[in-house]
Amino acid sequence: MKKILFFLFFCTILSAQKTETIDLSKSIRDRSNSVKTFTVIDQRPNKEIGSVMYHKDQVNIAFENSADKDLQDWFYKENKERGNKDFVLLLENIEIIEDKKEKSSIGKLKLTASTFIKKEDGYHFVYRKDTAATVSSRVTPYLAQSLSKKITLILADLIKNSYQKTPWEYGLPESELKDYAVVLKEKLNILKTDSLKDGIYKSYYSFFTHNPEPGFVIETNKKGVATRAVKGDEKISIGNCYAFVYNGVPYKIIPVGYVEIFRDEEGLFIEVKKEELFPENSSNVVFIGGGVAGLIGSIVGTIAVSAIDASAAKKRSAMAGTEVSLDHLTGHYILPENFGKTK
Known part of the structure; x- marks a missing residue:
């Protein structure tokens, strides 16, 4: 039984x-x-x-x-x-x-x-x-x-x-x-060097291995916004790059312009708001010759200027940003939990 x-x-x-x-x-x-x-x-x-x-x-x-x-x-x-x-x-x-x-x-x-x-x-x-x-x-x-x-x-x-x-x-x-x-992280020059090479980095890999496009010089417009990189007759829009370094300071290209890249013991990160990485109406933001158009004068539009223009930097510093890490293996964003959600 x-x-x-x-x-x-x-x-x-x-x-x-x-x-x-x-x-x-x-x-x-x-x-x-x-x-x-x-x-x-x-x-x-x-x-x-x-x-x-x-x-x-x-x-x-x-x-x-x-x-x-x-x-x-x-x-x-x-x-x-x-x-x-x-x-x-x-x-x-x-x-x-x-x-x-x-x-x-x-x-x-x-x-x-x-x-x-x-x-x-x-x-x-x-x-x-x-x-x-x-x-x-x-x-x-x-x-x-x-x-x-x-x-x-x-x-x-x-x-x-x-x-x-x-x-x-x-x-x-x-x-x-x-x-x-x-x-691999221990091998990356960008995480170890104290002096960054000025220039444009067309891919995440060239940025993390610290190899800018040779011979290109970054140009800015009258507002101090980096617009393009030039080598003789060859011109590359900043908006077509992954990142760039200007006067020794690194910047990450994002949909509405660019923001400064910071470094700590964990790696590289940027400070942004959700609407800066994922603008609801991206058609209002366009790169013209590498410059930002459509939002200049708004809070979001000051992002591209903030790193070079002191008054714009002060205006943006009042915005509550969130640390978003850059994945050294893919170049992608590592978004923190509940990114962009209000309490």
Whole structure:
């Protein structure tokens, strides 16, 4: 009798657990046919992804076989022609939890993964995704399916973007991959030098490695706003750059102009308001020859002038800004929690 009851109980438990398999069907075609091999290194401390509830059933989100096999099969199925690059996808974390509310649930996904090109001297960093996503049962009852799709979309975006990016010049041994973010940070000249090189930096990588475009001199208009960089007959708009350094002071280009970049023991950061990074009506802000037009005279419009013009700087100093870090691996903003929300 006890055996029968145990069997029935075991069957009930199994029936209450279901699996949502991650559907790796989105295209990750390498249109330049540059990749020869595709390797996955799964260094996640926990290989289990997580689960959410659907009615009374627990639904686990999982790869069909294993992360490394499924992701490698995904690439080779999509890409029949080969190039000469040895591509490496490093999985650092994929985690799903469910936050149960009184009348609904929110599925929360955290995903961190990076790409490298393996060469004779080691692994060269290419790109990274360190992101989070949420899905509410108020929007869809199929939390597991939606979260599974988000995993696929994030990984596909990481892989496809990596095809076009230039690998970093620093090669890392495989033993340092687990700490690659720290190791690479220690190599960046912009975080160590006391004297910055004046000029324009067209990409985040050139900025963090402290390599301005050679020969360009920054020009300002009558209001003291940096407008462009000039080298002979060649002119580059400030608005087309990632950052620039003028009189030894670094500035980050943002949608409404530019702001000063600061440095502390953690890295680089800027002080901005949400509407400066994400203006609701960006059509009112345009760069004309690298200068800012459309908002000059308003509080936001003084941003571009603030670093050079003393009166504008005083006006903007009264604005409540928030520290936003610059990710040394991607150049992206690392937004603090509740960024831009009022209490």
